[in-house]
Amino acid sequence: MGIKNDIKNSDIAKILHKIGFLVEIYESDHSNATFKARSYKRASDVIASLSSNIYEIYMKDGLDGLLQIPSVGKAIASKIEEFITTGKIHYFEKLKSKTSVNIDEFYNLEGIGISPKTIKVLHNNLGIKDLSELQNALLEGRLRNIPGFTRRKEETILKKIQLFKKGIGRYLLGDVYPLVKQIESRLSNIDGVTKAIAAGSFRRMKETIGDIDYIVSSDNPEKVMDYFVTMPEVEEILGKGQSKTFVRLNNGMDADLLVVPEESFGSALQYFTGSKEHGVAMRKIALAKHLHLNEWGVFDNYQNRIAGSTEEQVYQVLDLDWIPPEIRENAGEIELAIKGINGLPKLIQYDNLKGDLQVHSNSTDGTVSIEEMALTAKDKFGLEYIALTDHTKSLKLTKGLDEKQLLDQANRIEEINDKIRYGQEYTQQHIRNEQGSEASIQGNFRVLSAAEANIMKDGSLDISNNILDKLDLVGAAIHSSFTQPIEVQTERLVKAAQNPSVDIIFHPTGRLINKREGYCVNIGKLVEAAKDTDTVLEIDSYYDRLDLKDEYVRMAIQNNVRLVIDSDAHHPVHFAFLKFGIAQARRGWAEKSDVLNTLPVDTLLESLK
Numbered sequence: 001m002g003i004k005n006d007i008k009n010s011d012i013a014k015i016l017h018k019i020g021f022l023v024e025i026y027e028s029d030h031s032n033a034t035f036k037a038r039s040y041k042r043a044s045d046v047i048a049s050l051s052s053n054i055y056e057i058y059m060k061d062g063l064d065g066l067l068q069i070p071s072v073g074k075a076i077a078s079k080i081e082e083f084i085t086t087g088k089i090h091y092f093e094k095l096k097s098k099t100s101v102n103i104d105e106f107y108n109l110e111g112i113g114i115s116p117k118t119i120k121v122l123h124n125n126l127g128i129k130d131l132s133e134l135q136n137a138l139l140e141g142r143l144r145n146i147p148g149f150t151r152r153k154e155e156t157i158l159k160k161i162q163l164f165k166k167g168i169g170r171y172l173l174g175d176v177y178p179l180v181k182q183i184e185s186r187l188s189n190i191d192g193v194t195k196a197i198a199a200g201s202f203r204r205m206k207e208t209i210g211d212i213d214y215i216v217s218s219d220n221p222e223k224v225m226d227y228f229v230t231m232p233e234v235e236e237i238l239g240k241g242q243s244k245t246f247v248r249l250n251n252g253m254d255a256d257l258l259v260v261p262e263e264s265f266g267s268a269l270q271y272f273t274g275s276k277e278h279g280v281a282m283r284k285i286a287l288a289k290h291l292h293l294n295e296w297g298v299f300d301n302y303q304n305r306i307a308g309s310t311e312e313q314v315y316q317v318l319d320l321d322w323i324p325p326e327i328r329e330n331a332g333e334i335e336l337a338i339k340g341i342n343g344l345p346k347l348i349q350y351d352n353l354k355g356d357l358q359v360h361s362n363s364t365d366g367t368v369s370i371e372e373m374a375l376t377a378k379d380k381f382g383l384e385y386i387a388l389t390d391h392t393k394s395l396k397l398t399k400g401l402d403e404k405q406l407l408d409q410a411n412r413i414e415e416i417n418d419k420i421r422y423g424q425e426y427t428q429q430h431i432r433n434e435q436g437s438e439a440s441i442q443g444n445f446r447v448l449s450a451a452e453a454n455i456m457k458d459g460s461l462d463i464s465n466n467i468l469d470k471l472d473l474v475g476a477a478i479h480s481s482f483t484q485p486i487e488v489q490t491e492r493l494v495k496a497a498q499n500p501s502v503d504i505i506f507h508p509t510g511r512l513i514n515k516r517e518g519y520c521v522n523i524g525k526l527v528e529a530a531k532d533t534d535t536v537l538e539i540d541s542y543y544d545r546l547d548l549k550d551e552y553v554r555m556a557i558q559n560n561v562r563l564v565i566d567s568d569a570h571h572p573v574h575f576a577f578l579k580f581g582i583a584q585a586r587r588g589w590a591e592k593s594d595v596l597n598t599l600p601v602d603t604l605l606e607s608l609k
């Protein structure tokens with residue numbers, strides 16, 4: 001048996017998802033096809049977010065181990081086994097051979113809401129096999145002749161495809177973050193390596209990442225590069241030089257490695273962190289000082305290196321303060337960094353948040369109980385409070401809460417808060433008795449009663465104010481009727497901001513990166529309304545939202561509008577997304593004082609309108 005030992009959960013998740021996709025296209029005459037397709041997709045989702053490695057589960061416990069995974073039944077478990085042991089799934093190959101449709105292209109389109117059924121109809125009627133054929137048919141207006149398709153639907157699909165294509169080759173920061181960091185730490189641990197940092201747009205924490213540049217300082221480049229090309233994630237070696245190596249990883253992303261001597265580490269890091277515009281402006285400043293700046297250092301006219309080992313040094317010899325990577329865009333930061341001006345913003349720090357004001361539980365579409373969310377927030381992420389913002393009744397898909405359920409939930413939250421208090425005293429006592437030491441459970445924790453109230457088409461909310469006012473805080477958000485004209489959409493949000501019960505507007509523009517442009521909204525008017533009504537705007541940290549985006553963050557701050565940074569967690573691991581929201585805030589020049597959930601809970605509640 002040729003067992004592949006580098007099989008990752010994501011490989012298995014992908015192939016199961018493709019099977020579900022093909023089942024939906026080609027077995028749709030069977031009565032249980034939809035059910036079957038859905039079970040493949042559900043298993044795929046579970047496996048994609050599983051923290052333990054499936055390959056290891058299988059090696060340890062075999063088929064029985066696989067059957068312990070939620071949503072994995074016998075049929076799917078045996079296909080996973082087949083994939084691990086042979087590298088193939090016969091059933092998948094069989095389904096694939098039935099069609100000339102390019103499954104790899106179309107499977108991706110499902111992520112932007114173009115369903116297998118649509119693709120089947122288009123294949124049967126117009127013979128469309130791949131993305132470019134679909135695009136041509138759309139441009140020629142051929143889809144509107146098919147029943148169920150209109151000119152408007154054509155335009156929507158075309159727009160979605162364009163957006164999707166724009167995103168090809170760009171990876172969402174949150175999708176690649178764990179892997180990039182893992183490789184970074186492995187490189188740091190190689191003997192003789194003094195520093196290893198992932199530079200580029202990753203270090204600037206951009207929303208999407210093209211490729212990765214690792215900068216490593218070592219006097220033994222050969223050793224580092226040998227390790228780099230043999231990493232289990234490497235699919236292909238694209239090039240190898242004396243200090244530089246290029247590889248393609250098995251997720252499709254290119255990764256470059258540059259190994260430099262210690263005296264050049266800072267300049268290389270500065271050079272490869274970018275942005276391009278920031279680098280150009282820096283080199284201009286160097287030239288004006290009769291200096292030369294490149295990845296190897298800052299040099300004077302006699303080729304003497306006068307800086308290079310640290311970034312701070314590089315900025316220093318150009319008479320600049322060190323500039324945080326997130327704002328290196330040549331968008332005014334360089335002028336403010338000139339020595340003596342002290343003009344750079346004191347950006348919010350990654351450990352400044354004390355609470356999280358958008359958290360969901362299994363009362364609606366979250367995955368675990370309020371208690372479990374609270375416990376994780378406190379113990380694993382060091383937060384002092386969370387607001388439980390389950391969806392409200394008009395969002396039927398999520399089983400949104402009605403008035404009575406909201407009040408019941410608020411009562412339960414009070415009980416939970418009592419329990420937390422009691423539990424802490426108990427634990428503290430316990431630790432003292434056992435160990436006789438002064439160990440104590442740190443601080444208090446509080447769950448706030450709240451809601452993510454749904455903004456209706458006319459800007460009203462689906463829950464009355466007298467109920468909302470009984471909660472600790474209220475966020476409001478749009479989840480439907482995305483295609484209203486800009487005036488209507490803006491008015492909806494302005495009206496929500498004017499509602500005296502609404503404290504925060506959640507994910508204000510509704511975008512999903514690479515999937516959906518936000519709804520059309522006059523952001524200037526929303527910012528103005530937020531300012532006039534003392535309403536807070538949210539930066540949603542969920543990494544496909546990052547909504548507000550950086551330029552709107554900056555606009556909000558310039559207008560003295562207050563912000564919060566929330567995880568929008570639907571699962572305990574999602575609290576880890578907060579760092580992406582903080583990065584977004586930093587890229588929008590936000591300081592700690594601009595962000596309300598850096599405050600302790602009592603002060604926060606006093607500051608809300």
Ligand SMILES: [Zn+2]
Pocket residue numbers: 452477479506507
């Ligand atoms: Zn929402």
